[in-house]
Amino acid sequence: MSALLSHAEFVLPGIRCAGCIAKIEDGLSHLPGVVSARVNFTAKRVAVDHDGSLDDAVLRRAIGELGFTAELLVEPGEQDRAQVKESRELLKALAVAGFAAMNVMLLSVSIWSGAEGPTRQLFHWLSALIAMPTVAYSGQPFFKSAWAALRRGRTNMDVPISIGVLLATLLSLFETIVGGAHAYFDGAVSLLFFLLAGRYLDSAMRDRARDSAASLMRQTAPGGTVVYPDGSSAWVRAADLAPGMRMIVATGERFGADGRIEKGETRIDASLVTGESEPIAAAVGDRVIAGTLNLSAPVEITVTAAGPDTAIAGMARLMEAAGQGKSRYVRIADRAARLYAPAVHCLAALSFAGWMIAGAGWHQSLLIAVAVLIITCPCALGLAVPVAQVVAAGAMMRRGILVKDGSALERLAEADSVRFDKTGTLTLGRPELVGDMPLAPEERPLALALARASRHPLSAALARRLEAEGVTAADLGRIVEYPGKGVEARHGGKIVRLGSPVWIGCAAPGDGMACAFAIEGDDAGLLRFSDRIRPDAASSVRRLEAQGLECAILSGDRRAAVAPVAAELGMTAAVGLSPTEKVDAIHRQAAIGRRVLMVGDGLNDGPALAAGHVSMAPASASDVGQTAADLVFLGDSLVPVPIALSAARRTMRIVRQNFVLAIGYNLLAVPLAVAGLVTPLVAAIAMSTSSIIVIANALRLRKIAA
Numbered sequence: 001m002s003a004l005l006s007h008a009e010f011v012l013p014g015i016r017c018a019g020c021i022a023k024i025e026d027g028l029s030h031l032p033g034v035v036s037a038r039v040n041f042t043a044k045r046v047a048v049d050h051d052g053s054l055d056d057a058v059l060r061r062a063i064g065e066l067g068f069t070a071e072l073l074v075e076p077g078e079q080d081r082a083q084v085k086e087s088r089e090l091l092k093a094l095a096v097a098g099f100a101a102m103n104v105m106l107l108s109v110s111i112w113s114g115a116e117g118p119t120r121q122l123f124h125w126l127s128a129l130i131a132m133p134t135v136a137y138s139g140q141p142f143f144k145s146a147w148a149a150l151r152r153g154r155t156n157m158d159v160p161i162s163i164g165v166l167l168a169t170l171l172s173l174f175e176t177i178v179g180g181a182h183a184y185f186d187g188a189v190s191l192l193f194f195l196l197a198g199r200y201l202d203s204a205m206r207d208r209a210r211d212s213a214a215s216l217m218r219q220t221a222p223g224g225t226v227v228y229p230d231g232s233s234a235w236v237r238a239a240d241l242a243p244g245m246r247m248i249v250a251t252g253e254r255f256g257a258d259g260r261i262e263k264g265e266t267r268i269d270a271s272l273v274t275g276e277s278e279p280i281a282a283a284v285g286d287r288v289i290a291g292t293l294n295l296s297a298p299v300e301i302t303v304t305a306a307g308p309d310t311a312i313a314g315m316a317r318l319m320e321a322a323g324q325g326k327s328r329y330v331r332i333a334d335r336a337a338r339l340y341a342p343a344v345h346c347l348a349a350l351s352f353a354g355w356m357i358a359g360a361g362w363h364q365s366l367l368i369a370v371a372v373l374i375i376t377c378p379c380a381l382g383l384a385v386p387v388a389q390v391v392a393a394g395a396m397m398r399r400g401i402l403v404k405d406g407s408a409l410e411r412l413a414e415a416d417s418v419r420f421d422k423t424g425t426l427t428l429g430r431p432e433l434v435g436d437m438p439l440a441p442e443e444r445p446l447a448l449a450l451a452r453a454s455r456h457p458l459s460a461a462l463a464r465r466l467e468a469e470g471v472t473a474a475d476l477g478r479i480v481e482y483p484g485k486g487v488e489a490r491h492g493g494k495i496v497r498l499g500s501p502v503w504i505g506c507a508a509p510g511d512g513m514a515c516a517f518a519i520e521g522d523d524a525g526l527l528r529f530s531d532r533i534r535p536d537a538a539s540s541v542r543r544l545e546a547q548g549l550e551c552a553i554l555s556g557d558r559r560a561a562v563a564p565v566a567a568e569l570g571m572t573a574a575v576g577l578s579p580t581e582k583v584d585a586i587h588r589q590a591a592i593g594r595r596v597l598m599v600g601d602g603l604n605d606g607p608a609l610a611a612g613h614v615s616m617a618p619a620s621a622s623d624v625g626q627t628a629a630d631l632v633f634l635g636d637s638l639v640p641v642p643i644a645l646s647a648a649r650r651t652m653r654i655v656r657q658n659f660v661l662a663i664g665y666n667l668l669a670v671p672l673a674v675a676g677l678v679t680p681l682v683a684a685i686a687m688s689t690s691s692i693i694v695i696a697n698a699l700r701l702r703k704i705a706a
Helices: 018-029 056-065 081-112 117-138 140-151 158-177 185-217 311-327 332-357 362-375 379-384 386-398 407-414 422-426 444-452 457-468 537-546 559-569 579-591 603-611 623-628 640-674 680-702
Strands: 006-011 034-040 045-050 223-227 233-237 246-249 258-263 266-269 280-282 299-305 401-403 417-420 427-433 479-482 486-491 494-499 514-519 525-533 550-554 572-574 596-599 614-618 631-633
Touching: 006 056, 018 034, 018 045, 018 056, 045 056, 081 117, 081 140, 081 185, 117 140, 117 158, 117 185, 140 158, 140 185, 158 185, 158 362, 332 362, 332 640, 362 640, 379 386, 379 640, 379 680, 386 401, 386 407, 386 640, 386 680, 401 640, 407 614, 407 640, 417 422, 417 579, 422 427, 422 559, 422 614, 427 457, 444 457, 444 486, 444 494, 444 514, 457 514, 457 525, 525 559, 537 550, 537 559, 537 640, 550 559, 550 579, 559 572, 579 596, 579 603, 596 603, 596 640, 603 614, 603 623, 614 640, 631 640, 640 680
Parallel strands: 417 550, 417 596, 550 572, 596 614, 614 631
Antiparallel strands: 006 045, 034 045, 223 233, 223 246, 246 299, 258 299, 266 280, 401 631, 427 525, 479 486, 486 494, 494 514, 514 525
């Protein structure tokens, strides 16, 4: 972005669909001085870049004239309280509608079973007493949105929904008051319940998507100890750190800002950036990144970037930007409903007018119009996607695949290429000792004592192996750790060491997955480790390729560590990539029309997972990885990835069948309703039947092939 441009972000709780997005972006883009306007539907925000000639009040007023309430977002990274409140209100409205729908349907069963006279009227009044307050309360999300749109001379999807619910409810009340034979409270309340269920699920998924960047930012330190020129020091909040400050970072502390080491040397857990668990040696002049962990010794750094300018803040912005691109994806049902709903409500109005002209009278004409509204209510159409997604998600969960967002199945079905991270994704991310234990029995207690004193992942792997063999650690007294080298102690007058092969005097293997143990005066023992490839990884990759997907590796690790895995699995690999470079690689694929399934696990994979057309992460992934991913799979096997792809493609076939069934029902039922051959009660039964047919078809997804 040019330094001459001003930037503002606003929260828009009222946006509901792709039409809202287009209206806001087009309306703001035509304002003089506005360079760009981009809506993030997931976060319900709009970001506006302008030449500085517009203040926030002008932009807010312009958004209001488009029909939307806007609040200035002061801190772009914080969770929007209004949207959290909206989710809670939707959940309460859904609970009330569900309780009411069950009770009204029980009363309706008695009416359908043949109740007559006073008994029938009693059931109608009981239904009214339940339905009227329910519609007034649970219908508010639709009524408020519809009124806000109509008041500004526009429409949205909530307008026809509100008309249908209110007409059915009011006509039912009229029929109850005059002692009519039929009332349709069950149809009105059930319609509200289904619509609220879909809206709450969408809201919950948006809340989860917004948490991705927040989870990443929680990895940073809250602040750091700053040393001033006069020698004094004080703890300073991360938000108040500034470039040029000198900061001391203790062992076991995370860096609160990006910087450069001025004093000391240490080893750093940089898995936040590289995805690799093996610590990195760092000395004077080396760069450190906010959020990474200082493992070995205190160091003094000069801050080079703080707050929103740090690398981890940039990663969070990448995740938000990637989520924004994904949020423009419009679900199939929404696309169909945008054209379908206005058409059927126009048809209801025409039916009313036509029968009035034909002399049927207002009561009969209104009954026919309501029958048309009910019979053409897009419940079956609205269920076509979510019910298939819910059934498929349940079946996949039983196979150890957790689907976090129903729309992810649609995107997964469209995937035509896969990009894997290496460590923790293609491999288990747990170094293991290769072959037999090379240490003599009398050396093992010494090695265990040294391994327990180190936080290096290879030391931890050695400790696990020795403990599994029943070895008891020796009492070595004082153990000293040398950053970047290893640990040593004295035993029986001799120095014992565990650490880098070069430090101890062994030839180091090319992949770096080795350490050495030596007792002073004796030959050193080399311990080689490997990060085992996940079970069935090779067969899983072959299955994906057989399904038409092109597979490759995107890794932040060294070529020497990635090459053996790539060769064994028969994939090409891009190595040494930063989080930004991984995102760029995915964007390049998208630019040529590829839809990438990103599979990764580390903190550094968060932006790439968000940037992919769809993403998966193992259950062993970091919190950020699991939050950013659309699907999470359990266990050590990689087989869930091709299973999920097959299930997603089958789900979308069922969805398309559901659309055919829903549309076919309307082609048959609508002419009968317009002709006056269907009462509102029969229309409600027909509408429910069409929904049941769609649900029954979706239930075929309960079984997923291995």
